[in-house]
């Protein structure tokens with residue numbers, strides 16, 4: 001799974017409905033051995049907390065063996081290519097979850113690899129499993145029509161994947177770059193004051209400093225939300241830095257811990273889908 005473009009409506013529904021069963025179901029015996037005897041390889045060239053740990057936890061809950069590859073203590077340091085690393089690892093597992101700084105790396109890896117590769121973020125390219133868990137969380141809230149993305153949109157793989165997935169599902173996606181230089185090249189940009197009163201979800205993104213020099217500072221404050229609907233929810237893929245004011249940390253509109261909580265069950269269903277195991281969750 002490399003891009004949300006390859007997900008049919010049926011595949012999306014399969015992942016969503018499997019994940020809709022309460023998280024506790026993942027600890028039931030039937031779920032526990034859904035992928036028993038399969039090995040999940042975690043290959044992360046970039047830092048990660050949530051994506052890494054939730055795939056790890058999802059694998060364990062499905063009865064999988066999990067093999068995390070310590071990239072920064074591997075032959076990658078001796079200059080080994082991604083292709084050769086993946087060719088090697090396919091002999092040791094059944095599915096590879098890959099995070100890598102280059103756009104298209106997941107597809108590149110898949111070309112030389114017979115086991116499925118799941119894209120856990122390819123540079124500024126895509127992050128399809130984050131998009132699926134965000135869609136799941138948005139549906140859980142009910143009655144969301146308009147999702148407004150705010151911040152550094154240009155370098156965000158989360159925005160790329162989720163806006164495509166939401167558009168396929170009939171949601172309205174609006175782009176409010178924090179600065180003219182931070183917009184998506186192929187999407188019209190709006191001002192926050194044009195869209196604040198009818199936005200249902202405000203999706204805030206971190207300045208992706210590792211992907212470009214970002215000179216502008218921006219921050220979402222309570223004041224910025226004054227004209228918003230009382231039902232507004234604020235999303236963030238995390239980690240957040242200064243782009244969310246500390247005064248919003250405990251705000252009931254903050255939905256990022258809900259997103260985190262949905263990560264394991266959605267990724268467990270992604271693993272079932274990719275390995276064509278009947279999800280028994």
Ligand code: NCD
Nearest residue numbers: 050051121127206237238239
């Ligand atoms: C995002 C990522 O790595 O793309 N985080 C995540 O996977 N939850 C967002 C980010 O790092 O800003």
